[in-house]
Amino acid sequence: MTRPNDEEPMLDVARGDPALSQHLRNSLKLLRERSDDPEFRRLADDILTGRRGLRDAATSPVFNRALNPQVERFAQRWEELSDEEKAELAARGEADFAASRERIERERRERERWRRDHPDE
Structure with a gap:
């Protein structure tokens, strides 16, 4: 078994929830990749590195300049969904977060086991 990757810094707004932090990090990475704004890209880098x-x-x-148009588009699309579609998306999101939490916990246990079995590395 190779040395497992260490955890990324927890985002402050996640309140200790590693699945939420990971989701927010992934979303921020995607926004960063799609942005043409060098200031936003630097800001995203600072957040992702924990600075x-x-x-x-x-x-x-x-941040607001980059995200406001995205939030407005989302709000418009959300309003167009039926109540059933909204409920389905919410249920899918909860299931995805539950699966992420399980995976993250499993990876955490694997890191602990590796460190215990390889104390000199």
Whole structure:
């Protein structure tokens, strides 16, 4: 077995929930990749490396400039969904988070076991 990867920094707004933190990190990475705004890309890098908190960055003009159009598009699409579609999406999201939490916990146990079995590495 190879050495397992260490955990990424927990995002401050996740309140200790590793699945939520990972979801937010993945979303931020995607937004960063799709952004043409160099200021936003730098801000996203700072958040992803833990140099800046998401809570603090979310109030910055750079963050708002990049995300406001995305949020407006989402809100418009959300309003077009039926109540059944909204409920289905919510249930799917909860199931995805539950699966992520299980996977993250399994990976955490594997890291602990590896460190216990390889104390000198």
